[in-house]
Amino acid sequence: MDVFPAGHPLLQAQQLKHTFRTGRCALQSVNVTIHAGEMVAIIGRNGAGKTTLTKHFNGLLKPTAGTVLVGGQDTRRVSVAQLARTVSYVFQNPDHQIFHGRLFDEVAFGPRNLGLSGKELDQRVASALDAVNLAAYVDRDPAELSRGQRKRATIASVLAMKTPVLILDEPTSGQDYQESRQIMAILQQLHQQGHTILLITHDMELVQEQAQRVLVLGDGQLLLDGSPDELFRQASLLQIAGLRRPPIIDLQHRLEELGLTASVPTAESLAAALASRIQQGPSVHVDPTPGRNAACP
Amino acid sequence: MSLSIEYIPATSPVHKLHALTKLAGALTVLTLSMLMGTPVPLVILQLALLGIAAVANVHQELLGAMKGLLKVAVVLIVLQVLFYSEGTALVPLFAGLAITDQGILFGVTMALRMLVIVSSFLLFLMTTPTRSTVLSLVEYLKVPYDYAFLFITALRFIPTFIEEVHLIRQAQEARAHDFSGGAFSRVRSLFPLALPLVSISLKRAERMAMAMETRGFGLPGRTHYRLEAPEAGDFLMMLLMVLAVVIISLFL
Numbered sequence: 314m315d316v317f318p319a320g321h322p323l324l325q326a327q328q329l330k331h332t333f334r335t336g337r338c339a340l341q342s343v344n345v346t347i348h349a350g351e352m353v354a355i356i357g358r359n360g361a362g363k364t365t366l367t368k369h370f371n372g373l374l375k376p377t378a379g380t381v382l383v384g385g386q387d388t389r390r391v392s393v394a395q396l397a398r399t400v401s402y403v404f405q406n407p408d409h410q411i412f413h414g415r416l417f418d419e420v421a422f423g424p425r426n427l428g429l430s431g432k433e434l435d436q437r438v439a440s441a442l443d444a445v446n447l448a449a450y451v452d453r454d455p456a457e458l459s460r461g462q463r464k465r466a467t468i469a470s471v472l473a474m475k476t477p478v479l480i481l482d483e484p485t486s487g488q489d490y491q492e493s494r495q496i497m498a499i500l501q502q503l504h505q506q507g508h509t510i511l512l513i514t515h516d517m518e519l520v521q522e523q524a525q526r527v528l529v530l531g532d533g534q535l536l537l538d539g540s541p542d543e544l545f546r547q548a549s550l551l552q553i554a555g556l557r558r559p560p561i562i563d564l565q566h567r568l569e570e571l572g573l574t575a576s577v578p579t580a581e582s583l584a585a586a587l588a589s590r591i592q593q594g595p596s597v598h599v600d601p602t603p604g605r606n607a608a609c610p
Numbered sequence: 611m612s613l614s615i616e617y618i619p620a621t622s623p624v625h626k627l628h629a630l631t632k633l634a635g636a637l638t639v640l641t642l643s644m645l646m647g648t649p650v651p652l653v654i655l656q657l658a659l660l661g662i663a664a665v666a667n668v669h670q671e672l673l674g675a676m677k678g679l680l681k682v683a684v685v686l687i688v689l690q691v692l693f694y695s696e697g698t699a700l701v702p703l704f705a706g707l708a709i710t711d712q713g714i715l716f717g718v719t720m721a722l723r724m725l726v727i728v729s730s731f732l733l734f735l736m737t738t739p740t741r742s743t744v745l746s747l748v749e750y751l752k753v754p755y756d757y758a759f760l761f762i763t764a765l766r767f768i769p770t771f772i773e774e775v776h777l778i779r780q781a782q783e784a785r786a787h788d789f790s791g792g793a794f795s796r797v798r799s800l801f802p803l804a805l806p807l808v809s810i811s812l813k814r815a816e817r818m819a820m821a822m823e824t825r826g827f828g829l830p831g832r833t834h835y836r837l838e839a840p841e842a843g844d845f846l847m848m849l850l851m852v853l854a855v856v857i858i859s860l861f862l
């Protein structure tokens with residue numbers, strides 16, 4: 314973070330193409346720049362190329378055409394282990410990385426590879442485990458944890474590395490509501506501390522509430538690079554990308570069509586706008602026809 | 611190098627043959643290659659295999675595999691040449707060892723034999739759907755279905771396994787783990803790869819067993835949806851194979 318001042322172009326994909334050896338073209342000419350300090354959500358259907366794109370940003374995959382720069386360096390010229398000092402990555406499946414018999418060691422693996430030891434290491438592991446609510450399991454075998462807990466363990470193992478950039482592949486999948494909120498809270502906190510965060514997700518509410526910038530991928534192409542607001546306005550794009558607006562945004566847009574605007578789409582602001590409108594009198598036209606939208610008696 | 615052991619779908623006379631016939635063919639080649647003690651007939655046999663591969667339109671794949679096998683062949687030859695002591699010494703080596711004419715001959719023969727045997731089985735696997743193999747093993751050779759299933763599943767999971775190795779490697783490299791290094795530290799550095807691989811594979815086996823049992827695997831009275839019977843051409847081919855073995859064993 315100190316190395317990269319906010320706004321500095323940190324991750325750059327230029328004309329990035331990736332064709333797998335099977336002949337499958339997973340990315341076709343993607344151009345995108347992520348700046349230091351941004352929090353970006355990446356969405357798209359299954360198989361759209363989200364994982365493929367993000368794996369280019371820590372050098373796990375190399376472009377088959379085009380270039381990817383991390384902190385200005387061409388990923389083809391730097392080893393993954395080297396890039397891991399800048400970018401850390403939480404994989405979709407936690408079982409691809411867990412191998413220690415004790416949670417502490419699992420979380421300490423990354424920081425140890427970065428050369429940390431002693432008090433500093435203990436402290437990082439402890440605070441990372443604390444952040445994901447697993448402090449009580451520090452001496453347990455990760456294999457005994459539930460899948461959701463194992464996923465959080467992998468998040469902790471990356472938090473402990475404290476890299477400037479964090480990439481998370483579906484960090485909230487398989488988490489219950491409270492845990493997924495907590496994970497997001499941690500990410501927000503890291504974001505505020507200056508970390509750059511990229512997260513892949515299928516949770517549209519999360520996109521709406523947390524991201525400043527959204528990348529929509531479809532069939533290996535970047536369909537949109539903009540704010541969540543822009544995304545939710547483009548009905549056709551949403552359809553192509555197989556996405557659905559979160560209900561609250563849907564409600565806001567319906568209300569807008571009826572001439573009722575609430576700037577910030579939260580349940581509270583919409584309720585307040587509605588209440589004040591109702592108190593003013595029935596200028597809101599309510600469809601009287603009973604149908605599938607009719608309320609229960 | 612790409613060592614393809616997958617079925618390559620196509621319509622060719624070779625693909626059309628019954629699985630049993632092709633299995634018999636591979637075993638015939640195995641027998642013949644054991645009978646042949648000199649390089650020339652082995653080279654002819656290998657050329658014949660390539661011809662069959664061309665008919666089946668899998669020669670590209672077979673050539674690719676042969677390229678990979680060549681490295682193994684070279685190792686085999688070098689080992690034989692170094693440690694074979696009979697025959698006239700051509701070049702004396704240290705510690706009483708020497709390169710002999712017989713050693714070279716023997717090494718080349720061994721390498722060719724390996725090449726022929728592996729090629730013939732590759733040819734069999736590439737032109738026969740595993741389902742047909744299992745079916746004929748179970749129906750005609752009376753192999754218990756469980757074992758046949760074990761065999762086909764093992765084959766089926768090789769690509770998955772390789773994919774998994776890639777992913778685990780990536781996951782550890784992303785945490786700044788270095789897989790390269792000296793010979794000694796190399797072994798240690800493989801733990802982060804081997805351990806998750808074993809645990810994932812065990813978990814998957816367990817999951818798969820459960821999924822199979824819930825769908826009735828192992829109940830008695832298993833029937834097959836498709837039955838494949840050998841045809842006249844198959845019997846003809848098998849007859850030719852027997853003849854080939856008899857004649858060649860008489861002449862060599």
Ligand SMILES: Nc1ncnc2c1ncn2[C@@H]1O[C@H](COP(=O)(O)OP(=O)(O)OP(=O)(O)O)[C@@H](O)[C@H]1O
Nearest residue numbers: 333334335337339358359360361362363364365366
């Ligand atoms: N190692 C690989 N070899 C061949 N094809 C691959 C490989 N990895 C991914 N693909 C293909 O590339 C395409 C994009 O895959 P990717 O994993 O990036 O999708 P994704 O957007 O992350 O999907 P999901 O939401 O399911 O995680 C898919 O069609 C997939 O089949």
Ligand SMILES: [Mg+2]
Nearest residue numbers: 363364405482
């Ligand atoms: Mg993915």
